[in-house]
Amino acid sequence: MDLLTTSVTTPTAGSETFTLVELSGEADVTNSEMLREVLEAEVAKEPRTMVIDLSGLRFMDSSALHVVLRANRAMDRQGGVLALASPREPVAKMLRLTAADQLIPVYSSVSEATAG
């Protein structure tokens, strides 16, 4: 089984459709290139809102973080918003220690991320 699996859907919240990327497994330097391709493909579709659901992620390293930060910059540039949802504690701690949570909003659930 792959170390990291990704799934992309476009559910609606209220009246608006958003891109939901669900990650599960472990995101590290060995699969960050794959993650980059997945995120870049979604960013290229210019969604207004993209949420990355981290609830299935057991581990995330700084390589994966850089990919997410890059996607965040791209979303910023095209006027979209990237949000992270439901990281487990080890991942949440990494986001805090790198201050990435100051650049990208982190929510406790996907529904919270898309509310308002």
Added chain:
Amino acid sequence: MTGATQGGRAAEAARLATEAADCTRCPLHERATQVLFGEGRLDARLFLIGEQPGDQEDKQGHPFVGPAGHVLDRALAEAGVDRDHVYLTNAVKHFKWQARGKRRIHQRPNGSEIRACRHWLEAELALVRPRLVVLLGAVAGESVFGSRYRVGEHRGEPRDAAAGDWEGQVLGTIHPSSILRGPDEKARSDAYAGLVADLRAASAAVGSLPRSGWCAGGWVCTCNAWVVRGTMAGNRSPGCARWSRGVWSVQKATCRLGRAALVQASRRCGVADRPATAGRFRHLAFFYATPGGYATEIAEFLRAGLAAGEAGFVAVPPDGMALVKDALGADAAHVEFADMTELGRNPGRIIVRVSDFTSKHHGRPVRYVGEPVWASRGPAELREACLHESLINLAFADTSAQILCPYDTSALSADVVADATRTHPLLLSDGRLRTSPEYAVPFRIPANCSLPLPPPPPDAMPYTYRTDLSEVRTLVYKHARDAGLAAARANDLVLAVSEVAANTLRHTQSTGTLTIWYDDDEIVCEVHDEGVIADPLVGRRRPSPDADGGHGLWLVHQVCDLVELRSGDKGTTIRMHMTIEGGDEDALTSPGALSYDCRANPPRGRLVW
């Protein structure tokens, strides 16, 4: 966690950019590719305003990436300002151009276009709230002061200004593109020197800006002839401030870099080469033998600073803190205190804490009392505390910090006291201040904290890895839990080891080895590979959150109780220690060095990351 506070400025910036994307306040939106907002730190103290995006900026979607941007990058580096720590934007957010053949030729925006765009500039200023705004050229000046502004006005001098809800200071200078238009080499070089001088004045006005790197050749630099080899992750302009992004080293050879980077390197190295007694930076070892002498001297040192309007910070063990507070009386309220046994448990975390304190006081001179060395520390901790004391000289050499480090001569061994004379340019004992004859000039890390580490226990088996990082994490987690580490701290160790092992993959072509051992008190994970890390301050300074690298060893230092790093011709060894605390639950196995061969017998422990 809620998004409103977490996302804060980033979310607000994203909202602004979304709104601006549809801007039709002036006709420029009809022909430009995109609205180009500013970029940089949303909490930057320095905010630079240019004119408008150029052809390259318009295509690439980033400010200052064209020819003028390259000039600005060089000038910023030469002025000692890290581009990652400033916010860069333009007075006008759309590219105004005229077709000439296939080329798009820049046209100066007119007054109404500048006024129309001021709305967005004010929003950016209100968001970032900088202390100082640098106006690059006439259009930037016009956007803040109106059409009467002239570039020569108050050039290089900060003055008070306001725009919308923002109040602060502005400083005028030329636009970097005007240098490129200079009629001859002499004119261009004079104009460039003027820009660098103005940027230096701007940097001085906001205090010393945090920097993300240090020239690795700091202790051997004698001339400008340097070459940089190795990886520069991010692959951006070669300024000294950016060299920390990855593994790199500097050696004496023919110059292959732009001149700005060379000047920068030699300037910083020059600072490190001084004995650090002549300038404002002072680093004193204070030898004391009685609690009374300790408290009196420290209180006097801090009071002298308070009287001069300087900020005071004391990080010492709790007993000492109580003594100092007593001696200071009411003055203690004006000094910040921290328990060094927590803050400096891993000495690799102290420098950033002192830098944070310095940054918080916006360039006010700082007095810092730091006692990272005490008698009950173990040998590895003492080695690392000694290394930290040595690195203080590099980290703060070009600041005006005054640092006093108490050493208890009644309890510390003679070796430890001798180390202090090697790591401190100045010594204070019995009320007498003198230059330390043992302090090495040019700066060198003392041998006893840079010698190879003592070998692991003989029965600890190395595990060889390359891309099987998940296996590495499984191993570390299992053994950390077996050793008695609580789940959260086991996960911390997993993150640290995984980051170091990922560096093997990123920076070397070969395998790395992981060795784990533990006893009643601690678990140690050692990673060795063929990579070379030349930056002695690696992981000890806060990387910009948006940086494309530099987070790995920062995380290692943040989560581990002690980190030992040795790097040289034979590769890099990083030893990560976690203390097993009384409170850590469910120790499962008897202590002892651990032997395993994971490939033959993979661990089956349940993972609860």
